[in-house]
Amino acid sequence: MDDSIDVTQATTGTTEIPSYRPDAKTRRYDRQLRLWASAGQRSLESARVLLVGSDATGCQALKNLVLPGISQFTILSPNLTTSQDVATNFFLHPDSVGFPIAEESVKYLKELNPAVEGSSRVEDPASLVSTNADFFTAFTLIIASNIEPSLELQIADLLWEASLTVGGPEIPLIAIRNSGFVGRVEIQLREHSVVDTHPDTTHTLRLDAPFPSLQQHARSLDLSSMDSMEHSHVPWVVLLVRAASLWKESHGGNLPETSEEKLAFKDLLRKDKVKGDEENYEEALAQAYRVWNPSEVPWEVRQLLDDESVMNISSSSKNLQLLLHTLSQYIVAPPHLPPTSPSLPDMHSSTTSYVQLQNLYKKEYQSDLARFKTLLAEILLRIGLEEGTVSDEEIESFVKNVGGVGIIKGRSLRESKEGRGLLATEIDGFDESDLSATCFAMHLALLASERFFVAHRRWPGTKARDDMAQDNREVEEIVKGVLGGKIQGAEIPDVFVESIAEVTRGGFGTLPTTAAFLGGVVAQEAIKLVTNQYTPLDNTVVINLVKSESAKFKF
Amino acid sequence: MTAAVLNGETNGLASSSKLEFYLADTSRFESIDKILDRRGPWTNELFQGGQGTKDFLRNQSKILVIGAGGLGCEILQNLALSGFNDIHVIDMDTIDISNLNRQFLFRESDVGKSKALVAAEFVMKRVPGVKVTPYHGKIQDHPITFYEQFNIVVAGLDSIPARRWINATLVQMAQEDEEKIIPLVDGGTEGFKGQARVILPTVTSCYECSIDMLTPPTAFPICTIANTPRLPEHCIEWASVLEWPKVHKDKKLDTDDPDHIEWLYQQASARAAQFKIEGVTWALTQGVVKNIIPAIASTNAIIAASCCNEALKIATACAPYLDNYMMYVGNDSVYTYTFEYEKRPECPVCGGESLTADVGRDWTLEKFIETLIARQDLQISKPSLSYSRGALFWPSPPDVFEATRPNLDRLLIDLLGEEEGVVVTDPSMPVSVNISLNYV
Numbered sequence: 001m002d003d004s005i006d007v008t009q010a011t012t013g014t015t016e017i018p019s020y021r022p023d024a025k026t027r028r029y030d031r032q033l034r035l036w037a038s039a040g041q042r043s044l045e046s047a048r049v050l051l052v053g054s055d056a057t058g059c060q061a062l063k064n065l066v067l068p069g070i071s072q073f074t075i076l077s078p079n080l081t082t083s084q085d086v087a088t089n090f091f092l093h094p095d096s097v098g099f100p101i102a103e104e105s106v107k108y109l110k111e112l113n114p115a116v117e118g119s120s121r122v123e124d125p126a127s128l129v130s131t132n133a134d135f136f137t138a139f140t141l142i143i144a145s146n147i148e149p150s151l152e153l154q155i156a157d158l159l160w161e162a163s164l165t166v167g168g169p170e171i172p173l174i175a176i177r178n179s180g181f182v183g184r185v186e187i188q189l190r191e192h193s194v195v196d197t198h199p200d201t202t203h204t205l206r207l208d209a210p211f212p213s214l215q216q217h218a219r220s221l222d223l224s225s226m227d228s229m230e231h232s233h234v235p236w237v238v239l240l241v242r243a244a245s246l247w248k249e250s251h252g253g254n255l256p257e258t259s260e261e262k263l264a265f266k267d268l269l270r271k272d273k274v275k276g277d278e279e280n281y282e283e284a285l286a287q288a289y290r291v292w293n294p295s296e297v298p299w300e301v302r303q304l305l306d307d308e309s310v311m312n313i314s315s316s317s318k319n320l321q322l323l324l325h326t327l328s329q330y331i332v333a334p335p336h337l338p339p340t341s342p343s344l345p346d347m348h349s350s351t352t353s354y355v356q357l358q359n360l361y362k363k364e365y366q367s368d369l370a371r372f373k374t375l376l377a378e379i380l381l382r383i384g385l386e387e388g389t390v391s392d393e394e395i396e397s398f399v400k401n402v403g404g405v406g407i408i409k410g411r412s413l414r415e416s417k418e419g420r421g422l423l424a425t426e427i428d429g430f431d432e433s434d435l436s437a438t439c440f441a442m443h444l445a446l447l448a449s450e451r452f453f454v455a456h457r458r459w460p461g462t463k464a465r466d467d468m469a470q471d472n473r474e475v476e477e478i479v480k481g482v483l484g485g486k487i488q489g490a491e492i493p494d495v496f497v498e499s500i501a502e503v504t505r506g507g508f509g510t511l512p513t514t515a516a517f518l519g520g521v522v523a524q525e526a527i528k529l530v531t532n533q534y535t536p537l538d539n540t541v542v543i544n545l546v547k548s549e550s551a552k553f554k555f
Numbered sequence: 556m557t558a559a560v561l562n563g564e565t566n567g568l569a570s571s572s573k574l575e576f577y578l579a580d581t582s583r584f585e586s587i588d589k590i591l592d593r594r595g596p597w598t599n600e601l602f603q604g605g606q607g608t609k610d611f612l613r614n615q616s617k618i619l620v621i622g623a624g625g626l627g628c629e630i631l632q633n634l635a636l637s638g639f640n641d642i643h644v645i646d647m648d649t650i651d652i653s654n655l656n657r658q659f660l661f662r663e664s665d666v667g668k669s670k671a672l673v674a675a676e677f678v679m680k681r682v683p684g685v686k687v688t689p690y691h692g693k694i695q696d697h698p699i700t701f702y703e704q705f706n707i708v709v710a711g712l713d714s715i716p717a718r719r720w721i722n723a724t725l726v727q728m729a730q731e732d733e734e735k736i737i738p739l740v741d742g743g744t745e746g747f748k749g750q751a752r753v754i755l756p757t758v759t760s761c762y763e764c765s766i767d768m769l770t771p772p773t774a775f776p777i778c779t780i781a782n783t784p785r786l787p788e789h790c791i792e793w794a795s796v797l798e799w800p801k802v803h804k805d806k807k808l809d810t811d812d813p814d815h816i817e818w819l820y821q822q823a824s825a826r827a828a829q830f831k832i833e834g835v836t837w838a839l840t841q842g843v844v845k846n847i848i849p850a851i852a853s854t855n856a857i858i859a860a861s862c863c864n865e866a867l868k869i870a871t872a873c874a875p876y877l878d879n880y881m882m883y884v885g886n887d888s889v890y891t892y893t894f895e896y897e898k899r900p901e902c903p904v905c906g907g908e909s910l911t912a913d914v915g916r917d918w919t920l921e922k923f924i925e926t927l928i929a930r931q932d933l934q935i936s937k938p939s940l941s942y943s944r945g946a947l948f949w950p951s952p953p954d955v956f957e958a959t960r961p962n963l964d965r966l967l968i969d970l971l972g973e974e975e976g977v978v979v980t981d982p983s984m985p986v987s988v989n990i991s992l993n994y995v
Binding site: 031499506 | 848
């Protein structure tokens with residue numbers, strides 16, 4: 001199901017060409033496999049997702065997860081379907097009115113993909129949290145859609161506690177809140193590994209520090225004896241490696257540093273041109289900046305190497321931590337560089353020169369990979385883990401794309417909501433002219449509305465029209481309390497008053513379009529969390545559909 | 556509370572009378588009525604609110620959806636639930652198995668049927684009270700008067716020429732009669748990214764104004780394909796562009812036919828083996844020849860929701876609509892960028908100024924045509940050029956092609972003199988473009 005066979009594994013020159021004509025399943029999922037490939041699809045197909053709550057937003061999120069093929073989903077809600085539910089939720093029908101909403105929605109969502117299991121649980125989540133915690137921890141990911149604030153925190157606490165025990169389940173929670181045109185998505189995760197961020201480029205060309213076979217190849221070329229055809233088809237990578245090597249020889253082993261030197265370097269390169277329009281030289285000049293970009297471990301990854309969890313590994317460490325630890329040991333030995341990637345961008349070249357160059361990189365990759373594997377095996381042995389703990393596929397994908405990994409450390413939802421996280425920092429730095437000011441104010445309006453709900457057992461804006469002003473005033477008072485006088489003046493800035501008014505106007509009702517928008521956002525994040533590919537949100541995004549804008553925060 | 560009592564009472568009723576109760580119960584719109592009855596802090600003065608607004612939305616407005624694919628399915632769902640009750644949808648495609656990972660109104664048993672018809676039927680069944688009128692066919696087959704009947708057009712297309720066509724059609728309509736400004740809401744997605752925009756013909760920038768933002772399709776130089784292949788893609792292009800016509804003569808390549816893909820895959824694999832190039836696969840072959848763009852349900856959901864949210868705001872004035880472009884990027888956390896895309900004065904569709912081209916005195920007509928094809932702001936591939944004395948170079952019909960082909964080798968300045976410009980038309984360009992020449 002791979003969307004492309006790895007070049008290093010593909011067999012060539014065979015007379016029998018095997019047909020990989022895709023089966024029905026591969027054809028169904030073709031458009032998504034081109035994003036997350038078979039590894040991502042496998043993770044998705046083993047994911048179990050729980051939806052607590054049963055509103056349109058939650059069901060829209062599930063729709064976008066059932067379609068790409070998660071393993072199973074469950075909807076937990078004690079409610080019976082009302083006509084108000086039907087009018088906003090596509091996964092209900094007027095016939096559903098009066099029947100358990102969880103059962104009805106499951107029925108209509110299951111139609112979307114016969115490969116996905118769906119079940120409902122018609123029970124009060126609040127009592128289930130206190131009596132049956134195991135029910136919740138059996139899922140891969142939980143979505144809480146517009147449930148009562150206290151229940152939301154109870155579930156968040158349960159998952160956070162579970163993740164604190166060594167080897168305990170790490171289950172991300174995605175919490176949704178929406179009112180009219182305003183929506184918010186919060187993600188609680190303790191620690192999340194990204195094995196493939198899908199960076200724009202995965203090439204490690206080593207122009208500044210060529211491995212011996214590359215260096216030798218570049219220096220062995222006799223440019224002056226080449227005919228013009230051959231000369232104009234030397235790949236730019238070779239031209240740059242050669243020029244950099246020559247430069248180093250005449251500059252005490254150093255590469256160009258100052259802008260004058262960089263210009264001089266380009267002039268040196270230009271001197272070898274025999275004709276004005278040699279495309280390979282044009283490409284080399286355009287790519288020359290790569291020569292003074294060192295091939296070392298990227299900064300973001302270096303930060304990870306210094307992390308406690310990577311420095312001190314144990315038998316309960318995650319695979320990514322084991323791989324990063326191995327990388328930290330790998331670069332101790334000269335040339336202190338990360339493993340070579342086998343990938344090479346396309347460039348103006350003859351077929352033979354290109355294939356020859358590609359083979360150099362592939363050979364180097366194979367030998368770096370072997371060294372990395374030996375090192376990893378030693379490390380696994382030392383901490384008492386079996387050699388197969390990290391699969392060959394995982395090792396190879398890590399070695400090929402060292403720059404494309406990440407670790408995200410999150411915060412508990414309780415900490416964020418109670419303002420013990422970075423909310424205070426955001427308030428201190430608040431500036432009404434920031435692009436994110438309205439979204440920030442909307443977050444506070446939602447936060448204050450949750451406190452309003454806890455006090456009144458109803459949401460702001462849910463009484464008759466006349467009471468909106470009274471509700472607004474009360475929410476404003478709560479917001480003032482959260483701001484704690486940090487924003488000057490007796491009155492809170494207009495943007496807060498306006499944001500509160502817009503949130504109250506929605507009366508915490510679900511607009512079908514807001515539900516669909518948030519359902520899409522939540523599903524994208526869920527896919528990223530489940531596949532460990534692409535970088536997920538950490539930890540809050542506010543969507544303002546009045547102005548069609550969003551802003552994200554780490555609270 | 557009355558609704559809840561009603562729900563309880565209707566539980567034992569037959570389905571048809573249950574449906575009557577449901578349709579008669581206007582309290583079902585409670586959530587959306589909150590924003591249609593109440594004014595928000597950013598709501599325009601023109602907003603009336605209440606019954607009049609709801610009546611226009613639910614009983615008077617007529618909305619057209621172009622495309623019943625990935626975005627279209629989502630758009631139809633959202634419009635129906637938002638209260639648009641007279642929806643029309645056009646799509647020329649039939650359902651393929653690879654649509655099912657996101658086009659959620661379709662099932663395996665629908666493969667091969669018309670997208671527009673199946674989608675319309677599904678939405679009407681799921682959301683009783685909504686009328687969806689399907690059209691199975693091309694948008695270009697409808698006369699301009701067809702488009703005049705709608706209040707809003709929402710487009711969820713994957714085809715650029717179709718987008719250019721509907722944009723030009725609506726702009727032209729507004730240019731001829733300023734009473735006929737029909738808003739065009741346009742969405743597009745690729746992988747985890749997408750964009751939604753609102754086009755008010757003649758008032759805001761139009762689709763053609765931003766045509767230069769499109770990344771041109773990856774085109775491999777023919778000499779690379781023929782002589783120096785390096786990538787598996789080069790071998791696949793060789794098989795489809797050079798080998799297919801050579802071997803199959805007049806039989807057209809059908810990229811939807813798996814046997815055709817199979818043949819290309821075999822040819823490309825053999826060529827790759829010969830050049831020691833690795834990585835030709837069935838999926839890559841299909842991806843290259845069909846120019847497949849990755850597509851997932853969640854991104855379509857976001858963009859379609861944004862488009863329909865704008866349509867709702869335009870129809871009811873309950874909140875200001877997008878002015879005029881929003882980008883969503885989900886690869887790296889969540890990022891949106893909302894901005895006003897400005898009108899391009901020399902836009903061939905809505906701008907007043909003509910385009911100019913810098914040309915050399917030693918340029919042949921052929922060289923000039925090559926530079927036109929390379930222009931980002933034109934996005935054309937098979938242009939026909941005319942001047943005051945008629946055809947300068949037309950690739951078809953064959954007799955005109957034969958008559959004008961000798962001009963390709965002639966110098967531009969000899970053909971046109973110092974002053975004269977050219978008129979360019981192209982199958983992918985919805986209007987003809989006047990280009991004046993500037994000899995440098």
